[in-house]
């Protein structure tokens with residue numbers, strides 16, 4: 722009886738570890754507006770790109786609620802802190818910073834201690850610019866102006 726209790730307490734401690742201590746960086750998505758105060762040039766430039774308007778493209782044809790379309794036109798779809806639907810999470814619409822740089826929760830809490838991926842390789846783009854969706858995708862060409870003019 723006592724052993725069992727100890728074991729469940731131990732399991733609870735392991736599962737709750739991230740919340741109990743501050744040593745584990747958050748892996749949650751937070752949205753581009755949380756990045757903007759410190760990376761205002763990138764945020765301004767990005768807003769001029771088609772990535773920023775990606776969910777608007779689906780709205781035009783009223784397809785913004787089709788999961789099969791939405792997953793590539795938003796940020797962090799079905800992930801912690803990521804896009805759920807237009808009503809609940811409008812701030813995660815479009816292909817934002819974290820779609821390429823990864824979830825930024827930890828970095829926002831501790832910018833110097835937790836660094837996101839500064840180098841974004843072709844495989845990050847290929848999550849969405851798949852062979853089916855975008856057969857002619859050329860990484861070198863398409864990365865120019867990734868943050869607009871910035």
Ligand code: HEC
Nearest residue numbers: 751755756759818819822825829832833836837838839840
């Ligand atoms: C409180 C200020 C702050 C916020 C908020 C912030 N950053 Fe940063 N970010 C920094 C600083 C400072 C550095 C530089 C760290 C260094 O070079 O040691 C940095 C570096 C980076 C880098 C480059 C890492 C590298 O290897 O060169 C990327 C990419 C980045 N941030 C993306 C983001 C994203 C995406 C968000 C929002 C989710 C964000 N940042 C939010 C301050 C911030």
Ligand code: HEC
Nearest residue numbers: 778779784787789790791792793794848849850851854855
């Ligand atoms: C695998 C990821 C992915 C899925 C799934 C996806 N898209 Fe896209 N979509 C993209 C990418 C990447 C682009 C930009 C490259 C291009 O134009 O093909 C794009 C571009 C678009 C555009 C703007 C460009 C144009 O052709 O006018 C529209 C509109 C669009 N998609 C609608 C849809 C709809 C509707 C669905 C669901 C039936 C869908 N997408 C599903 C990745 C995806």
Ligand code: HEC
Nearest residue numbers: 753756760763764767772816817818821839840841864867
């Ligand atoms: C579609 C993908 C994509 C999106 C969206 C994106 N980035 Fe980037 N980012 C990149 C790539 C690719 C690089 C590397 C550029 C290079 O090597 O020249 C980069 C580099 C960076 C760097 C480090 C290098 C530098 O030039 O200082 C920072 C900081 C950064 N991005 C922040 C942001 C922020 C903040 C946002 C959102 C407002 C954002 N990025 C949106 C792809 C993206």
Ligand code: HEC
Nearest residue numbers: 771772774775778793794816820841845846848849863864
């Ligand atoms: C989360 C999915 C996603 C990721 C990751 C992503 N893209 Fe996109 N990208 C899209 C969608 C969707 C569009 C179409 C937006 C629209 O017009 O509605 C698009 C459009 C573009 C466009 C403008 C249309 C064109 O084909 O010229 C460029 C350039 C582009 N992406 C480059 C990149 C590069 C480079 C990367 C990686 C560094 C990347 N994207 C990562 C989904 C993504």
